[in-house]
Amino acid sequence: MVTAKITRVCSSTMRNNSPSSVVSTRTNRNRSNERIKQNEPPSENSSTNSTKTISKSQGSHIGSPTTSFTSTNSWKSRASGSGSLENINENNNISFRKIATSFPQVENNIHVVIRVRPLNSKEIRCGDTSTVDFPGNGQILVHGMPNGNSNQKEKTFSYDAVFEPASSQEDVFEFCGIKELIEMAVEGFRCTAFCYGQTGSGKTHTLTGPPGLFLQRPTAYHKDHGLILRSFVYLFQLLDKSSEIHYTLRASFLEIYNEKIIDLLNLGSSRKPLPIRWSKKARGFFVENLFTVVCEELDDLIAVLEEGMRNRSVGKHNMNEYSSRSHTILTINITSEIAAEGGVFISRTGKLNFVDLAGSEVTKKTQSGGKTLEEANNINKSLMVLGYCISSLSDPKRIGTHIPYRDSNLTKLLADSLAGNGVTLMIACISPAKSNQSESVNTLRYASRAKKIKTKPAVLMDPREALILNLKREITTLQSENDHLKTALNFHQIPTSSTNPTSAEDLERISELEAPELAELVRHYVNENETLKKENSELYQSKELLLRDHELVCRENERLLKKLEDVNLVCCRSPLIPARAAFSAGDLENVIQQPPSTRQSSIELPKTVTKELDMRQIGKVSVTSGRSKRSSLNGKNHPLRAKNLKPSNDPKSAHSSRRFSISGASDSGQYRDGLGKNKDPFGSAVSLIGDPG
Numbered sequence: 001m002v003t004a005k006i007t008r009v010c011s012s013t014m015r016n017n018s019p020s021s022v023v024s025t026r027t028n029r030n031r032s033n034e035r036i037k038q039n040e041p042p043s044e045n046s047s048t049n050s051t052k053t054i055s056k057s058q059g060s061h062i063g064s065p066t067t068s069f070t071s072t073n074s075w076k077s078r079a080s081g082s083g084s085l086e087n088i089n090e091n092n093n094i095s096f097r098k099i100a101t102s103f104p105q106v107e108n109n110i111h112v113v114i115r116v117r118p119l120n121s122k123e124i125r126c127g128d129t130s131t132v133d134f135p136g137n138g139q140i141l142v143h144g145m146p147n148g149n150s151n152q153k154e155k156t157f158s159y160d161a162v163f164e165p166a167s168s169q170e171d172v173f174e175f176c177g178i179k180e181l182i183e184m185a186v187e188g189f190r191c192t193a194f195c196y197g198q199t200g201s202g203k204t205h206t207l208t209g210p211p212g213l214f215l216q217r218p219t220a221y222h223k224d225h226g227l228i229l230r231s232f233v234y235l236f237q238l239l240d241k242s243s244e245i246h247y248t249l250r251a252s253f254l255e256i257y258n259e260k261i262i263d264l265l266n267l268g269s270s271r272k273p274l275p276i277r278w279s280k281k282a283r284g285f286f287v288e289n290l291f292t293v294v295c296e297e298l299d300d301l302i303a304v305l306e307e308g309m310r311n312r313s314v315g316k317h318n319m320n321e322y323s324s325r326s327h328t329i330l331t332i333n334i335t336s337e338i339a340a341e342g343g344v345f346i347s348r349t350g351k352l353n354f355v356d357l358a359g360s361e362v363t364k365k366t367q368s369g370g371k372t373l374e375e376a377n378n379i380n381k382s383l384m385v386l387g388y389c390i391s392s393l394s395d396p397k398r399i400g401t402h403i404p405y406r407d408s409n410l411t412k413l414l415a416d417s418l419a420g421n422g423v424t425l426m427i428a429c430i431s432p433a434k435s436n437q438s439e440s441v442n443t444l445r446y447a448s449r450a451k452k453i454k455t456k457p458a459v460l461m462d463p464r465e466a467l468i469l470n471l472k473r474e475i476t477t478l479q480s481e482n483d484h485l486k487t488a489l490n491f492h493q494i495p496t497s498s499t500n501p502t503s504a505e506d507l508e509r510i511s512e513l514e515a516p517e518l519a520e521l522v523r524h525y526v527n528e529n530e531t532l533k534k535e536n537s538e539l540y541q542s543k544e545l546l547l548r549d550h551e552l553v554c555r556e557n558e559r560l561l562k563k564l565e566d567v568n569l570v571c572c573r574s575p576l577i578p579a580r581a582a583f584s585a586g587d588l589e590n591v592i593q594q595p596p597s598t599r600q601s602s603i604e605l606p607k608t609v610t611k612e613l614d615m616r617q618i619g620k621v622s623v624t625s626g627r628s629k630r631s632s633l634n635g636k637n638h639p640l641r642a643k644n645l646k647p648s649n650d651p652k653s654a655h656s657s658r659r660f661s662i663s664g665a666s667d668s669g670q671y672r673d674g675l676g677k678n679k680d681p682f683g684s685a686v687s688l689i690g691d692p693g
């Protein structure tokens with residue numbers, strides 16, 4: 001981590017931090033955002049000049065492999081009362097974020113809007129006229145198509161929204177879809193807004209405002225501010241709304257000048273270019289050693305924008321006094337830490353890219369020469385590669401074919417926005433002038449092609465944290481399964497917390513852990529899972545064993561009861577052997593109403609049998625069946641009660657008579673254990689019914 005200074009002379013009352021502060025405080029941020037919430041510009045006389053110091057962290061931003069996440073909100077443009085906004089496509093339910101799914105992800109088309117700038121003073125002076133019309137519903141009509149079919153004098157193009165020349169900066173911000181893009185970046189998506197168009201068509205104006213705006217030291221609410229600054233304000237409004245989530249913003253600003261990557265926040269003495277590398281892990285390109293600045297408040301982001309604007313390459317040619325001679329990419333990484341179940345904090349990193357492309361140039365028109373000509377050639381070359389990538393991506397026949405991202409640094413860095421897991425907004429800027437018609441039509445065709453490109457938006461999540469979350473969930477499931485099994489087997493329950501080796505406090509600190517510690521934690525969870533799985537399978541096995549024992553005992557009882565009935569029959573028939581006492585219904589009632597404890601105490605089982613039963617938990621298992629049998633006998637309408645029945649051989653009444661006999665056999669001196677050892681024929685049966693457990 002390297003800290004460096006960005007000095008900014010600022011005038012806004014947003015800056016409450018002292019000149020010497022390195023990292024601004026939360027209080028400062030809250031204070032500054034109070035004004036944002038009220039959405040009122042600060043009074044000019046409250047302006048202060050201060051020197052701003054921002055802490056920076058050095059390093060590259062590498063995207064992590066993604067896990068799926070999508071949202072349900074849809075992106076819908078709205079029309080306002082302003083006549084200039086008639087063309088905003090109100091009926092078109094543009095959806096960046098379609099239906100929530102897990103894998104496979106939902107595909108999303110690049111969102112494309114057109115902004116038409118007014119005729120400039122030079123064009124008006126030369127008597128140039130507008131060749132575009134606005135039929136509404138996101139359409140733009142071009143008259144007198146150049147190089148076209150002679151039959152087709154005019155052509156209509158359709159987009160997600162079209163902004164007419166009278167549209168203000170605020171209109172564009174409100175209705176181009178950037179707000180939804182910012183919201184998605186906060187949720188963890190990788191979002192990109194880029195401006196495309198010929199030189200002088202208004203790209204920089206749309207993104208940052210008219211040239212020299214920042215030299216006037218405007219407040220954050222100046223009407224000329226472009227999308228970027230307005231987005232900063234909106235971003236902080238969003239972050240302030242969700243105070244329960246902790247956000248960290250890191251910004252970087254680079255330019256691609258003559259195919260070289262220049263760090264606009266850390267120029268150094270020689271504007272040394274930075275290398276672009278491929279990240280195997282993230283499967284994407286990244287700029288090595290790019291400065292990222294931690295931004296705690298709106299002012300920090302404004303400082304980053306100003307610094308980059310001051311350092312970017314600007315030149316003059318025939319078509320634009322302040323022409324951007326490079327492509328710039330301003331990136332804000334938004335890391336959120338959300339408390340998940342079990343005290344775990346899950347972090348996501350969304351990304352918001354603002355890309356101001358240099359304009360395509362017809363060098364004959366711009367009359368570029370020397371350095372400007374070299375710049376123009378490089379700009380045109382990289383835009384050509386971008387155009388080729390867009391054509392390939394938008395052509396369904398070329399799906400799966402090679403896309404030449406590696407042919408330019410611009411396409412390397414935009415690869416993910418164009419075809420990866422990102423969400424992209426393209427603002428195509430055109431001039432309405434007849435003299436620029438050919439370039440404008442080219443831009444419109446470019447935009448139409450881009451509109452066909454589909455991306456698969458997904459949220460960035462640290463894979464280690466995703467793994468921890470999954471393991472944690474699995475442990476919870478296994479624990480509840482474990483508890484359930486233990487309860488079913490009537491085992492003594494171990495408190496859940498004691499089975500969890502990681503306390504809630506420990507889990508809260510997961511986000512602060514270093515990689516090796518996290519790996520150790522994951523290993524620990526995996527072991528815990530294995531142990532629980534093993535324990536569960538053992539519990540299942542013993543449950544099976546007990547059920548089998550129970551079944552054996554029941555079968556043995558059946559057999560013994562049958563034998564008892566036979567013995568009774570023989571006794572009844574024999575004049576020598578006295579028949580066993582038969583119970584009347586009244587006796588039965590007595591037996592039934594006798595409290596279980598009394599009955600139990602009257603039956604004494606041999607110690608070996610009791611031990612065996614205890615060991616096998618048989619008495620406990622049989623409690624429910626015993627109880628349910630008692631309750632069924634207790635019913636007033638029970639057939640035994642109604643018919644004053646005695647034990648019989650009638651198979652229909654065997655079930656009742658068996659119970660009858662069992663209850664009455666308590667006085668017998670002979671026992672037989674539950675597994676068939678010949679002792680007393682009633683022992684186990686009595687135990688099964690009478691033992692209250």
Ligand SMILES: Nc1ncnc2c1ncn2[C@@H]1O[C@H](COP(=O)(O)OP(=O)(O)OP(=O)(O)O)[C@@H](O)[C@H]1O
Nearest residue numbers: 117199200201202203204205210320323324358359
């Ligand atoms: N919508 C607009 N309303 C008023 N002025 C505009 C508008 N769009 C552009 N302009 C003006 O036109 C001029 C050229 O615009 P800008 O520099 O933004 O073009 P550009 O597309 O960025 O050009 P380049 O590619 O050469 O950098 C600027 O003075 C700008 O203020």
